[in-house]
Amino acid sequence: MQAWQAxxxxxxxxxxxxxxxxxMPPSPSWYQDRDHIGIYLRQLFISxxxxxxxxxxxAANRQPALAVYAPAGDGNGYQPFAIKLLTVDNGLVAxxxxxxHPGLFGRFGLPPDLPAAAxxxxxxxxxxRGQTGDPAVPAGGAWTGNDTRGVLGVxxxxxxxxxxxxxxxxxxxxxxxxxxxxxxxxxxxxxxVARWRELAEWxxxxxxxxxxxxxxxxxxQSHRFVSFGAWQDLEQMEAFRRHAEFARQVARIQEVLDxxxxxxxxxxxxx
Numbered sequence: 001m002q003a004w005q006a007x008x009x010x011x012x013x014x015x016x017x018x019x020x021x022x023x024m025p026p027s028p029s030w031y032q033d034r035d036h037i038g039i040y041l042r043q044l045f046i047s048x049x050x051x052x053x054x055x056x057x058x059a060a061n062r063q064p065a066l067a068v069y070a071p072a073g074d075g076n077g078y079q080p081f082a083i084k085l086l087t088v089d090n091g092l093v094a095x096x097x098x099x100x101h102p103g104l105f106g107r108f109g110l111p112p113d114l115p116a117a118a119x120x121x122x123x124x125x126x127x128x129r130g131q132t133g134d135p136a137v138p139a140g141g142a143w144t145g146n147d148t149r150g151v152l153g154v155x156x157x158x159x160x161x162x163x164x165x166x167x168x169x170x171x172x173x174x175x176x177x178x179x180x181x182x183x184x185x186x187x188x189x190x191x192x193v194a195r196w197r198e199l200a201e202w203x204x205x206x207x208x209x210x211x212x213x214x215x216x217x218x219x220x221q222s223h224r225f226v227s228f229g230a231w232q233d234l235e236q237m238e239a240f241r242r243h244a245e246f247a248r249q250v251a252r253i254q255e256v257l258d259x260x261x262x263x264x265x266x267x268x269x270x271x
Contacts, residue, residue: 004055007045013038017092024082024098037096039241043262046254050261054078058108060085067105068098069114078114080105175230175267176237177211182225183259189223192256196227199249203229207240223258230267237264 003011016034023030031037044050049071056067064086069078080102087095105112184192193215200213211230218224231237240246254260 001055001057004053007051009038009041009045012041015093017089017094020092020094020096022096022098024100035242036238039238043241046250046262047260049259052078053081054114056110056114058083058110060108063087067108067110072113077116080110080112083108175232176234177265177267178227178229178231178237179263179265180227181259181261181263182227182253182257184223184225185256185258186223188256192225192253195249195253195256196225199246199253200229202245202249203240206243206245207231207236210236210240 002008003015013034016037018034019032020034020037021030021032022037022040031040044053052071054069056069058065058067060083066084066086067080068082068084070081072079082098082100082102083104085095085097085099086093087097182192182196196215200215203210203213209232213227213229216226216228218226231240
């Protein structure tokens with residue numbers, strides 16, 4: 001909990017087994033191994049929305065779980081978003097399976113919302129690193145998997161393990177696309193466009209065969225931009241995200257941002 005509130009990716013990754021995977025059914029794609037999960041978390045924490053997600057411990061299927069609350073649309077507190085089921089192996093998390101189903105929260109006996117003041121208090125009173133204050137997470141940060149709080153009668157179907165490029169019910173997965181919604185600090189729009197162009201030009205040279213990156217400008221909100229990029233396959237997309245130059249370029253872009261929301265898609269119909 002401490003590591004999440006601090007957006008501390010290395011500390012979160014340290015709680016995972018090397019072969020850990022993260023999935024969110026019914027989506028057929030998932031993140032396999034610590035490095036890829038770390039990339040996902042870094043992207044998540046770039047946005048203020050991701051940094052503001054709040055966790056409440058619970059349990060399901062006689063396994064530890066986390067209830068994820070997202071910032072409410074009106075800015076007044078937090079609302080139910082997803083249940084994350086944790087599969088534990090020898091004190092480390094081997095799998096994280098997410099269920100974006102706010103309707104489940106009532107069955108777990110969880111509150112329908114969290115006030116902003118309560119979360120600020122939780123953050124101020126967070127325990128030192130490695131001492132979470134949560135009985136399900138002992139000192140040192142390893143999950144025991146023995147905590148059975150919550151509504152154990154709620155059965156959540158976990159996703160299969162392994163890296164899969166084909167889903168039996170859907171056939172071969174489509175070409176992956178990445179997209180981003182960029183909210184730029186007022187007056188820094190030109191700086192943002194120049195830095196994004198530098199990132200796009202580098203990516204086009206470093207990853208030939210990828211689709212031409214596109215940046216769109218919101219005609220109604222001058223500080224808002226949307227980007228799209230196509231990739232040959234998931235391996236190429238993940239190599240882009242793992243590259244040291246990608247991290248450097250994104251850090252420069254972050255300097256002129258108020259917010260960023262990354263999204264990954266797969267093609268269903270292409271011309």
